[in-house]
Amino acid sequence: xxxxKEKRYGSTTAAIYFSYFIMGLGxxxxxxxxxxxxxxxxxxxxxxxxxxxxxxIGGIISILxxxxxxxxFGRRIxxxxxxxxxxxxxxxxxxxxxxxxxxxxxxxxxxSNSFLNSSNFPTLxxxxxxxxxxxxxxxxxxxxxxxxxLPVAIMLGGFIGLPYxxxxxxxxxxxxxxxxxxxxxxxxxxxxxxKTETQAEVxxxxxxxxxxxxxLILMGFTTTAAFLLWIxxxxxxxxxxxxxQPSTLQxxxxxxxxxxxxxxxxxxxxxxxxxxxxxxxxxxxxxGLALAYFIQKPWILYVTSLxxxxxxxxxxxxxxxxxxxxxxxxxxxxxxSWAGFFSAFANFAIISxxxxxxxxxxxxxxxxxxxxxxxxMLVSTILAIMVKGSSHKEKSK
Numbered sequence: 001x002x003x004x005k006e007k008r009y010g011s012t013t014a015a016i017y018f019s020y021f022i023m024g025l026g027x028x029x030x031x032x033x034x035x036x037x038x039x040x041x042x043x044x045x046x047x048x049x050x051x052x053x054x055x056x057i058g059g060i061i062s063i064l065x066x067x068x069x070x071x072x073f074g075r076r077i078x079x080x081x082x083x084x085x086x087x088x089x090x091x092x093x094x095x096x097x098x099x100x101x102x103x104x105x106x107x108x109x110x111x112s113n114s115f116l117n118s119s120n121f122p123t124l125x126x127x128x129x130x131x132x133x134x135x136x137x138x139x140x141x142x143x144x145x146x147x148x149x150l151p152v153a154i155m156l157g158g159f160i161g162l163p164y165x166x167x168x169x170x171x172x173x174x175x176x177x178x179x180x181x182x183x184x185x186x187x188x189x190x191x192x193x194x195k196t197e198t199q200a201e202v203x204x205x206x207x208x209x210x211x212x213x214x215x216l217i218l219m220g221f222t223t224t225a226a227f228l229l230w231i232x233x234x235x236x237x238x239x240x241x242x243x244x245q246p247s248t249l250q251x252x253x254x255x256x257x258x259x260x261x262x263x264x265x266x267x268x269x270x271x272x273x274x275x276x277x278x279x280x281x282x283x284x285x286x287x288g289l290a291l292a293y294f295i296q297k298p299w300i301l302y303v304t305s306l307x308x309x310x311x312x313x314x315x316x317x318x319x320x321x322x323x324x325x326x327x328x329x330x331x332x333x334x335x336x337s338w339a340g341f342f343s344a345f346a347n348f349a350i351i352s353x354x355x356x357x358x359x360x361x362x363x364x365x366x367x368x369x370x371x372x373x374x375x376x377m378l379v380s381t382i383l384a385i386m387v388k389g390s391s392h393k394e395k396s397k
Contacts, residue, residue, distance in 0.1 A: 009127045012185040016120045017142045019083065019178050023116075024146025024254075025153070026090065026171050028231040032150070032247065033164045043099040046359045051093075052232060053351035054103045058110020059344020063117070067337025070118035075126075076187050078119035078333075083179035085112025090172035094165050110344060117340050121318070122332040125325050126188045133274060133322040134265045140315035141261040147231070147313075148254030150247075190332075212390030213327065215383040216320055219278065220339030222380035223316035225350040226285060227257075229373045230308045233354055234301070237366035242298050249305040256309025264314055274319045275391070278384040281311040286377035293370045312377065317343060350376070 030037065034048045041047065070078040089109030096102035121136060128135040153167070230253070238246035264277060288307030292300050321336045328335035353372065358365040 009186055009188055012123070012182070012187060013127055015178055015181050015185055016079075016123060017139065019079075019116065019120060019175075020139045020142035021146040022171065022174050022178070024143035024148075025150050026086075027143070027147060028150065028250070029167070029171065030093070031232045031235065034235075036164050037093070037102070040094075041096060041099045041102050046355045047099045049232065049351055049355035049358065051099060051102045051106050053348045053355060054106035055110040055113065056344050056346065056348025056351065058107035058112070059114050059347055060110070060341065061107075062111040063114040063337045063340040063344050066111075066114040066118040067334040067340065070115075070122065070333035071190065071331055074187065075119040075123045075190065075333075076182060076185075078115045079123075079182045080179050082112045082115030082117075082119060083175045083182065085109065085115065087172040087175040087179070088112070090168045090175065094168050110347065113347075114337075114340065114344065117343075118333045118337060121321055121336060122190070122325065123187060125322070125332060126190060131269070132325060133268045133319060136318040136322045137261050137265045137268070137315040140313075140318045141258055141265075144254050144257040144261060144309075144313065148251055148258060150250055150254075210390055212387040213324075215386045215390070216324055217338045218342055219320045219380060219383050219387075220317065220342035221346045221349075222282070222376055222383060223278075223312075223320055224343040225346040225376050226282065226312040226316070226373060226380070227308065228346060229350055229354060229369060229376070230305075230312070232351060233358075233366060233369050234305070236358075237292070237370065238298075238301055240363065240366050241296060241301055243301060249301055252302050253305040253309035253313065256306040257313035258309075260310040260314030264319075268319075274323055275384060275388050278316060278319060279381055279388065281314065281316060282377040282380035282384070285312040286374045286381070289370050289374045289377065293367055293374070296367075316380075 030048065030052050034045050037048050037051075038044050041051070066078060085108055089105055089112060092105040092108070093102055096105055121139065124135040124139060125132040231250070234249055234253075235246040238249055243249070268274060268277075285308055288304045288311070292304040317339075320339055324335045324339055325332040350372075354369050357368050357372070361368050
């Protein structure tokens with residue numbers, strides 16, 4: 001792509017990355033104010049977690065539709081619908097009179113997320129066809145920046161007496177503004193005309209399922225569940241280990257994730273295969289989480305936050321999507337929606353499971369959830385190994 005074309009889509013690229021930044025800022029925003037929303041909706045902490053999990057339900061019922069919609073009707077319409085829906089989510093939660101209404105609004109948020117996923121990531125691949133994986137990883141970098149600034153914003157808001165309602169209202173307004181901007185922003189052609197900087201692990205010309213493709217799709221669940229579990233439940237674990245300001249762990253986590261995204265972008269450009277990252281990073285994450293389970297000291301959570309940030313929240317899901325996008329270059333959004341379905345399912349299933357564990361386990365719940373995440377990361381490693389094995393079999397034919 002020429003420099004002139006890159007400049008042409010500069011405003012679109014900036015808006016998309018800012019959208020990811022706001023996504024990161026708001027990804028665990030509800031989790032930071034669980035007591036306030038429990039009171040607002042006349043429920044308990046488990047009830048608020050259940051509402052958070054409802055975002056996944058919205059994704060589950062919509063993602064397999066939004067991918068084909070994006071491929072057929074264009075990235076722009078999907079982006080506008082997605083941003084408008086997220087505005088409804090953040091503003092609507094403030095006016096939900098009970099948990100039931102909040103649950104419905106959260107489903108709308110999940111549907112909105114599907115529309116954004118079906119637009120933003122494929123658009124980046126089409127703007128930067130020769131650096132698709134790096135462009136995708138930078139979306140994760142933008143998310144991580146938002147997660148890094150979240151605790152800073154919370155502490156600043158607490159210092160100046162800013163109520164949580166203002167934070168949620170402002171986030172909704174940002175999404176409204178992005179919807180308006182993207183109505184007029186230019187979008188590139190959806191037809192892939194150039195090879196990406198690295199080749200997918202499975203031959204792209206054959207539009208057929210095999211074990212590797214299925215495992216990649218399932219990794220939409222495991223790579224999403226890893227960081228979702230951590231950012232939504234570390235608060236209670238931190239308090240049980242004696243940390244009075246759990247939000248400080250968020251900054252450590254975000255720093256690790258941000259550095260890792262830049263590092264991963266570099267090594268992918270240097271020729272490191274995406275699948276190798278997808279094998280080793282979850283395995284290291286499992287070890288870091290296990291340390292947090294066995295060493296019940298405050299300091300270990302800072303180590304684990306760094307490990308989870310660097311190795312689990314460093315763009316594993318984005319790399320999975322990039323590989324799928326390369327396999328099906330002429331139907332990126334549709335192919336990526338397959339993994340997106342399981343990512344959305346993770347939003348619902350893993351958070352709902354955490355809520356159930358919280359309701360039955362009492363004070364031991366935070367550590368039980370850590371074990372759940374260890375198992376999840378080990379499964380992710382096994383799936384990635386199967387993808388690589390399937391690739392070798394395809395190449396030997």
